[in-house]
Amino acid sequence: MLKKGRLNLPDMLGSLVSGFDEKEMKNGGLRPVLEPGEELEIMEPNGIELGHKENEYGFDDLVNDTDLDKEGAFRTRKRPDKDGTGRISVMEVIAADEKRSDIEYELSQKEIYLEKVKRIGSMGLPDGGGLRATAWKLLLGYLSPSHDLWEKELTENRQKYVKLKEELLLSPSEYTRVKEDAMISAELSGERDDAGPLKRQGISHGDHPLSIVKASAWHHYFKHIEIAEQIDRDLLRTHPDLKFFSGESSFSKKNREAMRSILLLFAKLNPAIRYVQGMNEVLAPIFYVFSTDTDEKNAVNAEADSFFCFVRLLSDSVDHFCQQLDNSPVGILSTLSRLAELLKENDEELWKHLEFTTKVKPQFYAFRWITLLLTQEFNFQSILRIWDSLFSNPFGIQDMLLRICCAMLLCMKSRLLSGDFAANLRLLQHYPDINIEHLLRVAQDLSADTSSYSLSL
Template sequence: MRSLQESRQRWKEFNAYNSKDSLKDDILRKQLTSSPCDGIRSLCWKLFLYLPDFAPPTWSPVLSSSRDVFTTLRAKLLGPLETGNIGIYDGDPDHPIDPLAEGPSNPWSKLRKDEELRREIIQDLERCMPDHDYFRSEKVQKQMLDVLFVYCKLNADMGYRQGMHEIVAPILWVVDNDAVQADFEEILENEKYMLEALDPAYVEHDTFSLFQAVMHSARPWYELGEDSDDIGEKGNSPIVEKSRMIHEDLLMAVDPQLARHLKELEVLPQVFLIRWIRLLFGREFPFDQLLVLWDSLFAEDPDFTLVDYICVAMLLRIRWELLEFDYSMTLTLLLRYPQPKHPNLPATFVSDAIYLRNHLDLSGGAYIISKYSNRTPAPVPMLSPAQSPPTSPSRRGIRSSDSPVRRTMSPIAGQTARTIPSSSGLDRLVNDLAKGVVGRSKGWGLGKPIERLMEELQWNKPFENEK
């Protein structure tokens, strides 16, 4: 929580901007120094993700509506758990409901399912960002639990997926850290909008609204799809299809040598891209630098189509090492991405992604590669159609919004939100994928090295924090 004096200064600087575009331009321009969102980051994220206009007077109805929605959902979905009032008598006190009776309409069955869901979420929260004392707080973990529980109940066709907790954690930290405790008597007339947007009484409410807005675009990444096999090579899982498209279409377009090398090594792109994408790079970069990267991403592309190009930019920046490494060393590098150093900090991947989006060809790839290595890739020899790796037309241009979806109304101020049809798959894609890699590696004579690598990288728990 910030002091009024500190927030007042940041609010004054914020008011120097006259539009979302002017704020966005400054965020992208200052990636090498400090972000204009520092000190007022949660407000910037709200602006880019769900507030309709840059004008402060337009914020009040949206903030009020989104907060009222969460209050209502929380009371309805968490009330029975917190009060113990689960409708033991179904309108007739002479005929109490049997707690052991089966059936979806039995409130005791609903209670047991809710408790099971909360236990599943708690398991992840207990190991969320272990190096940050803030996330060890019982109050903070309860807030994250409630936000995730309400979201999962609201999206019961998907439920909880590993990785969601690592999206909600930075959001809660930002909202809580930016909150301002002040009396209205202390503030100036034009500061009332700041105080309303950063009200500490609504930290949990605003965290839910921001998380809901992020998941509006990120949800397909958590959907497993139907008929997926053990290592994600079949079926229609959106995240697997996205991973293939990034490798076979985008990377092939800008650096076919690297794309073919990874293909020859039989490095499945989903092995590392699932984590990169689902967690919005949260496991790849230090926490403070991740927040600045999110500033740029939210400002430039709240639909997150730019995420695909960020992945390509990350691969290009380490392409020379990847070309020299064997299978096990390549996986180690991709799953322990080297930390970018000043001045090329993680936020610069957003600028590189914007460039690649506009220059998706060999010259665009060569520019990014030489920019960070002062080495230019050799000309790519022409291949006959028979030599070229096949690219499925059905995967070309796949984005989050291209997966099969239906439209429903979002709880946030009546926004239209995407909802994915219910999946029959289990949330075991990455764990099964890792097991599949071990099985295949034995045929290559690499069984033991891969098993040791997996043990080192804790692949059996792909979304647990690495200590």
Template sequence: MEKYKARLEEIKSILNQDSIDVNKLRKLSSFSCPNEGGLRSLIWKILLNYLPSDRKKWPELLKRRRNEYRDFVRDMIIRPGYKENENCELDHPLNSNPSSEWSSYFKDNEVLVQIDKDVRRLCPDLFFFQKPTEFPCEEIKNAADAERYQSLRKRVATTQLKADEVCKNRLGITNFKSDPKKFKEEQNEYSYLPIGQEAHWEIVERILFIYAKLNPGCSYVQGMNEVVGPIYFIFANDPDIEWRRHAEADCFFCFNNLMGLEGVRENFELVLDNTQLGIASNMKKLYDMVKANDVAVYNVLEKQSLKPEFFAFRWITLLLSQEFKLPEVISLWDVLFSDSKTLDFLIHVCCAMILIQRDQLLSGDFSSNIKTLQNYPNNVDIMHIVDKAKHLRKK
């Protein structure tokens, strides 16, 4: 307890300096960040390179970034058809011009529907994401802008209705067949809040949709919701109301920076699977590390054909967000974010997880071992795994 208090005071002292010693902050945070007074929220913003070490630059940077994000919302969530094209002709849904905003709108709907399915199920054991946010999108909340700005949840509902079975009658007239009961059940799986309110999962949906729009090469890949979720959770629960007010914008840029770290985004890009940057390469690094540290465990994995795709694909891609409960994931991410080589240390953590289950793996058959790795035992302390990973790195 005394060591914790001393570390807490040292971190507070660092954060209060005009010029923050980021290297020292990383070192102290590698033992897990304290959360008193919203310190973790602030530390993550620094470790994810959102806030610079010079505190004097914060006000201007935050104002610029938050305004930039609001512009993204206005430009990318706005309903098409309200802008005019270069020839001053009103755009319309049947416009075949590639530059038509309606054309982009329909293409984006495919991505949006997938995002919607994923975020509505975010952290099902935690009610937080179903609760209304204090700060819904101003454009959507404001009745005066209701005709210009369409909430994503309405857009998804409209898209799903229009995607119902299409058939033609004898006269060649197109008819739409839908199953109202099935559609209603799907929409009510998670009840929508009243108009003017937004649930936290809807905020995450907007973040991911804008990210997909700005990054067409990667777009949205299933699982990104599990990566952005914990970051938003920390920011949206900051005790400082001003930090909470801008949790959405701040989370967007921190998520963007996290995806920009070496190797993190590449894990989501299938085209890189067979390169030195893709997820396949990282899974091979993991198994090579296991072999170098415990050949007996490696031989079992090989003999039983326990391929890393069966479990390590999810571990590495989702930064272990699905293997532990949220409080443990947050503590683990304190350590990962504090490391200058996040992905490298993540692979060491994954190796530690395998080696800690050594006795179970050596005595188990394929069925029991795959169960152990796909449903990692919850009786292992996360910091024990971190300590083991640090020891492996030093070897």
């Protein structure tokens, strides 16, 4: 959605997504488009009693979805890890070994050929060994193709993240204490800079927690408490079937705390967007992949790396979260229209049936598909595989995302053609399990005009 280069990371403070400040100022000053904790909602008509779907679909791989969490549109739905028969042939094992060898070789080169990484990634990156973590960082533009620059790039970004957390996530009193300790330490070592310690918006002795002055550092700190509470609630619901995210173990709590910092920092740096429920689901795969990197140094710094890659990923679709841009060429309604056009181009019969016969519009089901990058439609391992293809697509994430969404409709064609409004809406809002490799092949084979699509980051 956003053109390459639009996203600028700040040295310390400011919006991570450039352009929003200008948009808001034109409307008479900066104000949040979404209230703290406001949820994305599926656009569907009121008063519709959804019917129950049958158990047989166009694919033999589909199973029932009785485990669905119906309390919220964006809550994780438990799904069995069933994307096929579970039988692996000798040829598949050989192909997987060859793929692993290919990506290992490519990532070890002094100058990495990104097109080769994309070709391998489009067929699925190997699990384990940190290969997916490194490949994703390359494909999202977080690491440069020059291997020699990696250490410098990672060190600078990780230090920058620490400073951002210090500036924005510490309370004013904690921040002042840290800076005073740093100043004393610098004086004792004789290394104090003439400029003195960093100052946080000129925190004064008169600035205190009960201050009602809007410019108060404490006022800004308390303003985000409600957002933090919403993030905490959502993180408790993030993939409840995975111990990595869920439970009361110190391990899961540590992971949720890291994700909380990432999401809260993003909200503070982007006052025009803040935090929208569902962003936790978009962050989860990135943080999981980076945290399980077999390189210990990378795993320890997964929080910082995940933050910057999350920003890069979201920049490709951040306009979808901005309500004021809904009707613009970069808004969610425009993207939904592109999905409808893609379906029309590839299967006009199905398009007519959904659009005119049953009147199941894309905004009734694909709103969540697109904004949350399909994280609520498939099990976790399938999401990782799908994202390999999203990040590897030469025409950008949004191009491949729309292709997959269209393929999801085509793979359900027979059922959709025989269903009415209620049955079809329920089917598409609770998409059945499916063979992911087949789905991705269908998506890749679609015909589409990609001339207007933005390139990858």
